Amino acid sequence: MNINQIKRTKAQRSREAIERLYVAMRHLFIRGSYKPLGESGKAMIEALCVLKPEIYGSISDPERVELGGLLYIFQRLPKGIEECRFIKLISKEGFENSKFAPIIAPKRRRDCYRIDEEQMFIEMTRGRSDIYDILTHLTFMYVEASKIRKNSLDSKGNRRRDWLMLEEITLKEGRGEEFSKEVGYTYLSALLGRTYEEIVAIDERFEKAGNSVNSLFHIVYWLGKRSIEEFREGKAREISFSSALREKVGHHIYGELWASNIKKFLARKKWLKRPLHIISANMHSVMNSLYATAALEDFKEDTLEDLARKLSIENERSARRKVEQFALDHGMYNLQDSSGTNIQVQIIDLLELDAKQIISEIGWNAERIAAEQPLLMVMDYAFGEQAYEVMDELLKPYETKGKPQQLNIASISIMGKAGILQGGKSDIMVPSAHIFEGTADNYPVDNDLSVADFEGHDLAVFEGPMITVLGTSLQNRKILRFFLESSWQAIGLEMEGAHYQKAIQSASKIRKSINENVVLRYAYYASDNPLETGATLASGSLGIDGVKPTYLITTKILNRILG
Secondary structure (H helix, E strand, O other): OOHHHOOOOHHHHHHHHHHHHHHHHHHHHHHOEEOOOOHHHHHHHHHHHHHOOHHHOOOOOOOOOOHHHHHHHHOOOOOOHHHOOEEEEEOOOOHHHOOOOOEOOOOOOOOEEEOOOOEEEEEOOOOHHHHHHHHHHHHHHHHHHHHHHHHHEOOOOOEOHHHHHHHHHHHHHHHOOOOOHHHHHHHHHHHHOOOHHHHHHHHHHHHHOHHHOOOHHHHHHHHHHHHHHHHHHOOOOEEEEOHHHHHHOOOOHHHHHHHHHHHHHHHHOOOOOOOEEEEEOOOOHHHHHHHHHHHOHHHOOOOHHHHHHHHOOHHHHHHHHHHHHHHHHOOEEEEOOOOOOOOOEEEEEHHHOOHHHOOOOOOOOHHHHHHHOOEEEEEOOOOOOHHHHHHHHHOOOEEEOOEEEOOOEEEEEEEEEEEEOOOOOOOEEEEEEEEEOOOOOEEEOOEOOOHHHHOOOOOOEEEEEEEEOOOHHHOOHHHHHHHHHOOOOOOEEEOOHHHHHHHHHHHHHHOOOOOOOOEEEEEEEEEEOOOOOOOOHHHOOOHHHHHHHHHHHHHHHHHHHHO
16 A cells, blocks of 8 residues: 555644644753744744644634633733833843842742743743743634734734724723723624623633733734734834853753752751651642641641642631741741752651641551651652752752762652543543653652542542653644543543653662662543643633542552552
8 A cells, every 4th residue: 555645643643743833942941043934934833833732722724813822821921012012031140139020820830020011031941841832822812813913904004093092092991091891892792703601701800800901902912913013013022031041951960959958958857767657649638637737726627638729718818827927836847949840848857746646547657656756758749850850959968078879769659640541631540650651761650649548529530651752732632532531541631640750760770779669659630621622721710619629549659658
């Protein structure tokens, strides 16, 4: 059979599009700059439109602007970026000591700096995955901006009345003057190619995002304005990368600083030889599980789940501060990050805890804890490939007086959010292996957690391989169905598992810098189901529904360590 006659599946074409995107991004990064609507930028746009990622919804529609996707990216990009013609990705280059006020997106921990009316600097210290993530979001932003421009100009290139009226509304909004939102929605409806009802619904979601994101009117106007300026006046937009960033990426500079700070702290406390249990999780669940009952008299009769739900309410900020202060007074140490990784760390000395004050749902083997004197190290979530960098550096021996001293790593537990392929939001996934997307790399896991640990809690539990993807925003249904229905039979997708396991495997099996039989625990709860319409990450966060699976996994991990 002629090889040219073989028809590729949509999943195969999608995987090829992902590969083209990453090749293009690496090439442009090495080159140093590019114009999003130049030839190189158009290659990325074409690949993204072929791919049609679920999170970017109607990206391939020539007229309809994707609304949920816009909110998703603007919660992850610095406020005001829609106004900028020039965007520069930089490393940590001293701007934290300048007079420029940092801008931090609500859903991404990055320091960004508005240099002038047209230029934004974005600090990238979390590795290649973070760079690819933001370039993908920017590419999507330029695609949607072009749609707004096309809907705003007539066949002769003149601005339509809807655009002129939106401009007037945006100027009024900027001056703090009143205007009719209902009238404004009708202009947006024409410019975005969406129904009035859809505009009202998305504007409500933009308003709920708060002051960290500009209004829908503002964003649509500035996206269209910059696109029109490039189309009519030749004022091209540009993305560039600083030379310092290009030199540092891939060399573990920030991860090495991060790990060194942790080891120096343990050395100062003379704790290097004590058993260390590493937990990758959020910064509240372990702390609340161990300290909240003792810190809050009013919550003593609550179950851990009820207590956590109360603490997650916005107006309980003072209660959360009280728990943290109590923890700091009773064996918890906050290691503030100065490395640039944006990964916070808590060290908990279990010898300073009073077992009588811990909630009954957490087991406590007093004799074992007194004899072994274990420590907990809770680290915030890494991002994609950054997981390999920080774990690889953390598991290396500590150099003291010219001699390497191995850390006594007793266990490593990874709790994370992931997209699920068989269940729904809040359900739990227990991986038996991590498969790295786009490669033949696979990492079986001897997981200390199992389905049986999570049964009986009104949550569905799935066990099997999980796919570590190059980027959650690049997945479409065809690829996801291939992962689910092929012989991989994947249960979910996330971005860090294979990277963590690669670092752990090399440290324990090859370098022998930690115990070869270190105990491993992986468990994820579902933040979304990208195979279901309206259940992708762009549909919104779990909110209060994430409390139950988060604390269930936390309890199981702590009971393994303490019980």
